[in-house]
Amino acid sequence: xxxxxxLGYLGMxxxxxxxxxxxxxxxxxxxxxxxxxxxxxxxxxxxxxHRIALIKGDTDDLAYMGWRLGxxxxxxxxxxxxxxxxxxxxxxxxxxxxxxxxxGLAKLTxxxxxxxxxxxxxxxxxxxxxxxxxxxxxxxxxxxxxxGHCILRQDDVEAAAAFYRLLGLRGSVEYQLHLPNxxxxxxxxxxxxxxxxxVAFGLGPMEKRINHLMFEYTELDDLGLAHxxxxxxxxxVALQLGKHANDLALTFYCANPSGWLWExxxxxxxxxxxxxxxxxxxxxxxxxxxxxxxxxxxQ
Ligand SMILES: [Fe+2]
Numbered sequence: 168x169x170x171x172x173x174l175g176y177l178g179m180x181x182x183x184x185x186x187x188x189x190x191x192x193x194x195x196x197x198x199x200x201x202x203x204x205x206x207x208x209x210x211x212x213x214x215x216x217h218r219i220a221l222i223k224g225d226t227d228d229l230a231y232m233g234w235r236l237g238x239x240x241x242x243x244x245x246x247x248x249x250x251x252x253x254x255x256x257x258x259x260x261x262x263x264x265x266x267x268x269x270x271g272l273a274k275l276t277x278x279x280x281x282x283x284x285x286x287x288x289x290x291x292x293x294x295x296x297x298x299x300x301x302x303x304x305x306x307x308x309x310x311x312x313x314x315g316h317c318i319l320r321q322d323d324v325e326a327a328a329a330f331y332r333l334l335g336l337r338g339s340v341e342y343q344l345h346l347p348n349x350x351x352x353x354x355x356x357x358x359x360x361x362x363x364x365x366v367a368f369g370l371g372p373m374e375k376r377i378n379h380l381m382f383e384y385t386e387l388d389d390l391g392l393a394h395x396x397x398x399x400x401x402x403x404v405a406l407q408l409g410k411h412a413n414d415l416a417l418t419f420y421c422a423n424p425s426g427w428l429w430e431x432x433x434x435x436x437x438x439x440x441x442x443x444x445x446x447x448x449x450x451x452x453x454x455x456x457x458x459x460x461x462x463x464x465x466q
Contacts, residue, residue, distance in 0.1 A: 169244035170335025171234035173313030174365040175289060177380065178231040179425065180224035184208060186424035187221050192300025194396050196389065199300055212307040213297055216268040216290040218314045227425030229377040231282040232317060233267065234334055242271050242287040249275065252333055278326035281319055281376050305386030312362035315382035321368035324355055331357050331366060338364060341413045342445050344463055352463060356413060361437040363414035370460060378460045379420060379428035383435055390417065390433040397421045405459040409451020420461055428459050
């Protein structure tokens with residue numbers, strides 16, 4: 168059975184490329200690559216040509232997410248599996264694959280309406296060492312664990328879970344959070360490699376397709392440095408430093424120039440083989456700036 172191996176890349180539609188250029192490099196430490204295309208810049212996190220494409224647009228939201236398959240055989244098997252399950256999949260042209268810097272590409276939509284892609288063969292610039300946008304003690308955690316994780320808008324959680332299971336992800340509800348209004352939020356987390364989760368959903372109605380992207384540093388000091396820079400620049404922090412009960416990552420959530428959240432993290436554990444659920448986080452993650460879709464009690 169063919170299965171995706173990682174969340175490989177993201178495209179983001181952004182209204183202010185210059186603000187993003189500064190934020191990605193100076194706050195997060197990513198390497199900005201500008202190839203003179205005019206409407207887009209790229210963010211490197213490792214040796215890949217890019218992990219994130221920032222495309223000038225009139226919305227500030229997720230443009231697409233790319234899930235990797237190991238090789239053309241697995242890619243074709245996934246296209247067939249999705250098609251047989253009634254999912255509309257369009258195998259992209261060579262030009263479209265080149266635009267993504269991959270060898271093969273297909274486009275589809277997840278049940279939440281989020282533009283989704285499957286691909287194989289990313290361009291890896293092995294000759295070009297990763298050069299962080301600001302001094303860093305270590306690197307980003309990528310490799311076989313992919314870029315990080317995203318929380319997506321899904322109005323039908325069961326349909327979303329069935330779709331991502333078809334892609335080959337595993338997982339289920341990992342929290343039952345008692346909300347002040349008496350409701351219980353039960354967010355759903357799914358993984359496809361050692362990263363504890365690559366996608367999650369079930370946070371209720373959302374304005375944007377994406378609530379946050381989480382990425383992870385190899386060194387705790389890089390998380391601390393990022394936190395200092397965020398505080399110095401008085402960037403909105405939606406969730407203060409804290410440790411999640413599911414992935415055990417020390418993280419904080421702050422606003423990006425598109426008005427949604429980036430979760431900066433360190434120290435996540437690997438995906439366990441069996442399911443558990445939690446009723447709160449271990450410590451921290453106190454709510455601070457409101458209105459970013461994370462006004463939920465985690466402690
Ligand atoms: Fe997260």
